[in-house]
Amino acid sequence: MRSSIATPRLATMLLVSVTAVWGSTFFLIHDLVAHVPSADFLAVRFGIAAVVMAAVFRRQTLALTRRQVLVGVALGALYGLAQLLQTIGLEHTDASVSGFVTGTYVVLTPVLGAVLLRDRLPLSTWLAVALATAGLAVLSLRGLSVGVGEALTLAAAALYALHIIGLGRYSTAGSATGLATVQAFVITAITGVAAIPGGITLPSTGGQWASLLYMALVAGAVALWAQTWAQSHLPATRAAIVMTMEPVFAAFFAVLFGGEPLTARMVVGGALVLAAMYVVELLGRRSGASAEQDPPAELLHHEV
Secondary structure, eight states: OHHHHHHHHHHHHHHHHHHHHHHHTHHHHHHHTTTSOHHHHHHHHHHHHHHHHHHHTHHHHHTOOHHHHHHHHHHHHHHHHHHHHHHHHHTTSOHHHHHHHHTTHHHHHHHHHHHHHOOOOOHHHHHHHHHHHHHHHHHHOSOOOOSHHHHHHHHHHHHHHHHHHHHHHHOOTTTHHHHHHHHHHHHHHHHHHHHGGGOOOOOOSHHHHHHHHHHHIIIIIIHHHHHHHHHTSSOHHHHHHHHTHHHHHHHHHHHHTSOOOOOHHHHHHHHHHHHHHHHHHHHHHSGGGGGGSOOOGGGGGSOO
């Protein structure tokens, strides 16, 4: 009984750590993409991650069944396309608006889960979704106009939501490392196709390479494995709410290392997201929370 409670808590803590790593990359990416085009950056980043993961997780990857490989390919395609759409959308909208619209996956995840999988969520979970969305709005929005950039970013958010749902439904603790490796290769292929037409530009300084290697190995390989493993133990909506901590950490690191001033918007928005985390964590401790968990392992053998 104790282990069954401890594992979701460990998964939540691991996912929070992943969002902290993702949040730490914002100011690094901002500087790097000034010299390396976004598609090139993504292709090189995930290419390095894929090669390292293939070497470290070779046995686990080769042990995947054909069906698990197909699941990994589908999940990697969702994530890779979302990355590209988000990047293209960012070229046509403000970064603050992009951050908020991307974060709407916290709403789209339970909505798509209800439509596609007929998931039923308690009122407390919807309260956490509302709090997280409000927090994202306070952190990010300074006006919102709907145009091509916002539409592309919203499509990216929908793909991220489907990726979260897919991980929650089809990843298992045993297949997590192999699935993460397959995803990394597929993401590399998709972003590489987008980067090839103009030629791939590489970093030109030691500092740029250091930033890229950190994002490839820590924010790429380790984070992709950690997310895949954590979501094998968490319901999709709970994972989506936890991942809204990313902009909170981004603001924290921007203040700590980027020289940005601490504002009331950061404090209020961060407090709302933390409140959502508190609500969803309390939900996870309730005995009734087991109803939200993914179906038992034997149901995972159905075709996608």
